[in-house]
Amino acid sequence: MLFYSFFKSLVGKDVVVELKNDLSICGTLHSVDQYLNIKLTDISVTDPEKYPHMNCFIRGSVVRYVQLPADEVDTQLLQDAARKEALQQKQ
């Protein structure tokens, strides 16, 4: 649930989602769910695109990376949360 909470904190920010089929989609994070399915609005495809879409729903399992703005992320907080999560999972 850690990254679900993490992405919830990033709703409204501009992100670039790189898929496992090498397609990159840039857009505003609209919502996320427990499977890390992502809804983006105001999307633009980083390679030249011929099909303008305003909204898109991306299944979480096809995402390879999500590129985030560096200043929006508190790395220390994320690290601590990850450590606690790892500890909990171990126990």
Next chain:
Amino acid sequence: MNCLEGPGKTCGPLASEEELVSACQLEKEEENEGEEEEEEEDEEDLDPDLDPDLEEEENDLGDPAVLGAVHNTQRALLSSPGVKAPGMLGMSLASLHFLWQTLDYLSPIPFWPTFPSTSSPAQHFGPRLPSPDPTLFCSLLTSWPPRFSHLTQLHPRHQRILQQQQHSQTPREPHFLLTTLLRKCQWWEYYQKLEKKQADEELLGRRNRVESLKLVTPYIPKAEAYESVVRIEGSLGQVAVSTCFSPRRAIDAVPHGTQEQDIEAASSQRLRVLYRIEKMFLQLLEIEEGWKYRPPPPCFSEQQSNQVEKLFQTLKTQEQNNLEEAADGFLQVLSVRKGKALVARLLPFLPQDQAVTILLAITHHLPLLVRRDVADQALQMLFKPLGKCISHLTLHELLQGLQGLTLLPPGSSERPVTVVLQNQFGISLLYALLSHGEQLVSLHSSLEEPNSDHTAWTDMVVLIAWEIAQMPTASLAEPLAFPSNLLPLFCHHVDKQLVQQLEARMEFAWIY
């Protein structure tokens, strides 16, 4: 992608599969008929071209009646070893036995109604013939084709074959399968002779022929260029490409060549350090959890003090007997970004003396830490917590810490302080230390008479001032904080000329 466009269409291969199969069978049967005529004539002649057709003949089990006949024929013949079927089996009994075994393996459907064998319950066709007497059987074989009643219904293909056989001039052998196996035996014998010939030739020195005839598994070279995706014209997305010879590559990280032992040792060392740091982080998180709902330190509960102490000990690697190693362990932690973050967060929780220990250790090894921090530039995070510790230093401790920086190392003309001055964290820490020293001295100067510490202090300040003056302005790092009492400090101890030089170099600091 194309298949999606036509939902009503079926893919090509599926539709015509049945046709292909039937076409194949037809071909085989036609070939069989052709061959039968051949082999009648050259029974003893070894025909090297036998091989490609034999497989097909053997596989043509489309005529179960024939199979049944063959099966039973073999049984009959073997049970009476004296019998030799006319003109057909010009072979030894051993070869026959081989044939029989092959036939047995094939286990044909006993369809032939002629012989009421125990294994054939299904009797489809009419006329029943008398018991399997070998002589009678032989005559039966010669009286091919069998005469069926008018009620017999045959498959059109079967019927066609029978008709063709009836019309042909040459006496036909009734057993397709037996023929096939006979030919196989012949071929096998031929092959044996051939190999022997080749072995002899090999002995004579002609090796090439031998190798060229060997069966070689085809080698498919691995594709060098890896295209993971294919873009189809006019499509929105991409299609991942993979075959059984080049499956999809999971990651692009491929080890390039072999790592040298030094690098391996270094990376394993780094891993160990990181592992240690993570363990300490867990302890630190526990401590921080305890402080969430309590006033900030130094109000400690005993448990928390123990936790902090334990963590400090881990950090200082006190379990090491060698002090040098202990210091080394601490420095290794500080060489990593995560380690710096750990120490920075731990410092507020430490009791004063332990915090001072850390501060002095950092000050003493400042040049080394600065050099290792070139990549990360993460020492800055230590500045604020260390700044709070500085105020707890005594003059003596301060001098101890700074002495290392001003001493000229053997074999070098450069003092360690020069490296420090070029680094932002280094110069900031130095200024902070000097500022504190100045505070201490000015505070106590009125109270105490000058002692050795004061003298040492003066020398130290002069030396550092001189070093700053020597350095080109461009190399001098910009400090994170510029203490207000620094210039007055220099004014006290150095001559006017030097002060002017210092002012010139530090003028950018006035913009703060």
